[in-house]
Amino acid sequence: MKVMVIVKATASSEAGEMPDPALMEAMGQYNEELVKAGIMQNGDGLKPSKEGFRVRFDGNSREVNRGPFSATSELIAGFWIWEVKNLEEAIEWVKRCPNPMPESSEIEIRPFYEMSDFADIPGVGDTLKKEDEMRQQIALRAAQTNTYLFLGNRTEEALKYYEQHLGAVIHMMMRFSESPDPIPEGAIPPGAENGIMHAEFSVGTTKLFASDGCGESAAPAGFSLAFTVATAELAHAAFDALADGGEVTMPLQQVFWSPLYG
Incomplete structure (x- = not known):
């Protein structure tokens, strides 16, 4: 379930007032644990309300x-967006948080509505369907596409x-x-066990993947694109769309490095 932690x-x-360096370091370590x-899906601090506006509707x-x-x-002075198993897990994580203020403070946990919460409202079926399609479009726009280099050996x-x-990292x-997981018999040629199965690196602001491949060629063999989405539903939808008229070289399946890969 998704919750906002306020x-x-x-x-x-x-x-x-700006937080002291010790508190910033403690909160940084806490955020790193969440990641x-x-x-943790998102989180930020907000400027004082004197910097904000309210619009009153009548x-x-x-x-x-x-x-x-x-x-x-x-x-509200700040917030996180978390994806947790249940509210009990969210509470336990909040209890581990350093006091975010120099004085006594309070953190509130609020669950998000899910589409299923509106299912019993008469006549909203089409609206919910359109809302779900819109959410999928937003999620797809947040997906990552990484160039995948195949560099022989x-x-x-x-x-x-x-x-x-x-200056690559x-x-x-x-x-x-x-x-x-054991490499399937015959998947790589004899003597290739020490080759690079998968690597991730960045050059400047660009993140890339690389591999020696499975022995198709000793010379660099071009690149593929790795399209990464947030949910299994989106993964199946994107994979099926690309497979329609395309060539599936590896079916979408669970692997040790990902819930779904294909």
Whole structure:
């Protein structure tokens, strides 16, 4: 389930006081734990309400008011968006959070509505369908596409060269011999066990994948594109669309490095 974790404003946050370095470091470590656990989807701090506006609606009229706003404890100073198993898990993670303010503070947890929550409302079937299609379009626009280089038996050599001369950063590099799953018999030629099965690196702001491949060619053999989406539903939809009229060289399936890959 998806939840918003809301950091309530305090007198210091409304005054625009910056956190001390120790708190920033502690919150940074906490956010890193959230990311590693696969829970955090987004998060940010908000400027004091004096920097914001409110628009009041009354029929067709629109009244714009500038902050600051009263009732400090009801204002928001920051938020996270988390994907958790249940509210109990969210509560446990919030209890581990450093106090985000120099004074006493409060963090609120609110679950998002899901489309199924509206299913019993009469006559909303078409609206829910359109809403779901819109959400899928938004999710697809957030997908990542990475160039996947196949460099024969020279991946390790190439990445070291890029590292030295292009300032490349190597994020991971796994050999066939390091695979947690056995390599199928005949998938790679004899003696290729020490080759690079998969590597990820970045040059500047561009992230790339690379591999020695499975022995198709000793020379660099061009590239593929790795299209990464957020859910299994989107993965199946995108894969099926590309497979229609295309050639499937590997069916979409669970593998040790991904819930779905094909």
